[in-house]
Every structure is written in structure tokens, then in C-alpha cells.
Amino acid sequence: MFSAFGDLGALRAPLALGYAGLLAASIMPLPAAAQDAPATAVITSDEAKAALPDAERYRLEIENDGLNAQQRQDLGTMLIDTIGDAHFFGAIYAFLPEGSRQLSIHLRRQLHSMEAAEKSALADCDAERSEGDSECYRIGRIVPENWSDDDGSLLSHEATFAFSQNVDALEGPKIVARSRNTTAWAMWSGEDVRQRALDECNEAVEAGGFEPDCEIVIDDGA
Template identity: 60%
Template sequence: MGKLGIEANPNGTHIGRSMGLALATLLALATPAAARTMTSDDALDALPDPEGYQLVISNDGLQPDAVQNLSAMLVDTIGEDHFFGAIYAFLPENSQQLSIHLRTGLHTLDAAERSALSDCEAERSPEDSECRLLGQVLPDEDIEGAPELSHEAMYAFVQSAPQMDGPIVVARSQNTTAWSMWSGEDTRQSALDECNEAVEAGGFEPDCDIIIDDAP
């Protein structure tokens, strides 16, 4: 997993996740729409509980006992690294057991679905069934206008923002789990650079944008 830490810096304080997705290959990713930027005060007012999540399973074509067993297995697998997440699966040829692919900890549901689908398609052979969406991992509360952040980034922001001095800036990757939070004057570029460095360290193109920004 990635490294989550906090350290003092002459230009401010920062927290971040130093990793991208651990994928060998990705499908061609569509360029996501630009995120809405908000202040830290507005973000705190709009955040759902970062520790709660809901697992939504599609029961289309699944028997009730299969849905129950799948839900129990996924809850154990998800652990503390939850929203946003997605589950894709396919049925291998001559098999009655689904090949399930789970991705969690992304900053948007779209990113989670793209990543899980990419994992699924990378393993599926032409003789197997098509990959289909089985479920989603979402915040426990659906709050309109909430910042698009993963559970990890959201939790760190809620815990750390009240103790941070100066304007707060949070950058996050549009396609990976990377993110960075800085406070202090003129730290916007530092947050973006650190986030993009984490994305590049995972072997992907830099794609970070600013989601929370107190800078004037």
C-alpha cells in the first residue's frame, strides 16, 4: 500500500498518499470532467462521514443467497480502504464460479469503475463471458456537493484540517489513489507536484487537480 504521513516543510505542512494504482495495464481512460473546487470550510460542511460506507450489490441474475455470500466476502475484503469502489466480474468458460475484480480507495465512482473494469478485462479471455458491474462501494451518505475524495483522503482532511495553519490545498488524482494536502501560503503548486509525483511513481501520466483550495 502507499505511505500516509505528515511532516513539517519550510513552505507549509503536507499530508499525502505516495502511490498510484498497482495496475500493469489500463484501458484507455476517458478524460474526467474537471472537479469543482471549494474552500476547506465548505468542504467540512459538505462531507459525509468518512468512516462509513455502503456496499451496493446488483442482484440482476444472482440468487439471493449468492448476493448474501458475495456481500459478506466483499465486506471482509474491503476492510478499512473503502469508497469509492467498484466490483466487476466475468464467468470463465466451463466454470460456475465468477472471477471477481474489486477496486477501492479511488476519489470518484467513475475512476473506481474504470479501474475495476480494466482489471477484469485484462484477465478475461475471448471465450469467457463479458465483464459486468456487480457492485459499488459508496459513502454511507449521499450529500450533494460533497468534495470528490477517497475515504483515506477525506478522513485525513477531517482529522488534520482543524490543526493546520494557513490556507489549505488538497490535490487528488483523477484516475489513481494518489492525493496530497498542504497548508500555508503559496502551496498550491506544491500540492499538485507531490500528487503528480505519486501518480508518476506508479507508472501513470500525471492527472492531479485541485479539489480544496483556500488560497485567494
């Protein structure tokens, strides 16, 4: 497996054109059929400060299946440039169009969980396939630098960064809501603001034309 490590704003490389076709860098919500991620356990803000990863570091993993070492290196270079400052959690799926030697690549990033990123990227990939094309398969993922599957996932890079930068300055109980299947989230502090956090998060989801699906993941009043 090829792994590249990123620092916010530090990794930039020319776009490698060895992989033509769609490089979908959108971070829109999952299709309804993919929306079945389990609910997340609620933790306090102090627990979150200890548990959340470094928001300024990420790891891009490129899997070995179907790619040689040079192809993995070239693909990693291309993706690092595309990822930019919006990274974990992300997944990369691809298929080989019939009669082609160039992969059609589909990237989703900035989701709050690995499960959501995987299902979203796979759904995008499957939606583009035609009869005769190969099946979609995962070729990579974007995770926090020192993250493992056993660590689970709580918030996207953007939400993690905002939380870590602001939590100590906020007064009163802290509440963070996240969408289970989109990039939306909201953070509030104070008494009796739980519903406000949920409403703000769900409003962001609905603004994109999707069903509200937000849940509280950080709650000092629980």
C-alpha cells in the same frame, strides 16, 4: 439490491469461497484508455467540511443482476472482509469464464471518484477475459454510507479521513490535490503552497510509473 453498512474496523467475516477465481483487491491506477474523468469543481475547506461524507462509514451495494439472494449475501460477506479499512470509492466487476459456474471478480477501491473506480475495475475485468467468457458486468460498488449519485465525489476514504482529522489544526489557507485516476493525493496549508500540493501529488503518481494527472479540488485561495 443487497446493501451492507460498514464501520471502520468493525466488520469482519470469514471469506466465503463460493466465488472462486481472481479477487483483485489492488488499488493501482487506471489504464490510459480509461483516463477521461471530467475535472472537478474547486471548493473551499469550509465547503469541503460541510460536503464530505463521514469517512468512517461506508455502504457496500451488491446488485441483483444474475445473482440470487443467497449469492448476494455470500458475496457481500466475502467483500466486507476484503474491503477492510480501505473502501470508498470502489467498484466490483465480474465475468463468468467459459465452462465455469464461478465468477471471476475484480475489485478496485479507494479511488477519489465513482467514475474512476468503475473504469478501473472494468478495465481489470476486461483484461482478464478470454474468448468464450461472458462480458464483464458490474455486480457492486462501495460508496459512503449516506451517499447518492447526485452527491458527486471529491476524495477517497483515506483522503477524506485525513482531511477531517487535520483541517482544523492547520494554519493558513488549505489546499488539497487529488489524482483523477489513481489513489494519490496531497494536502498542504499556508501561503503559496498550491504548486507544492500539485507537485507532491503528481510525484506519487509518477512513482507508480504513470503520467501525472493531479488537480486541485480544495483551495482556500481560489
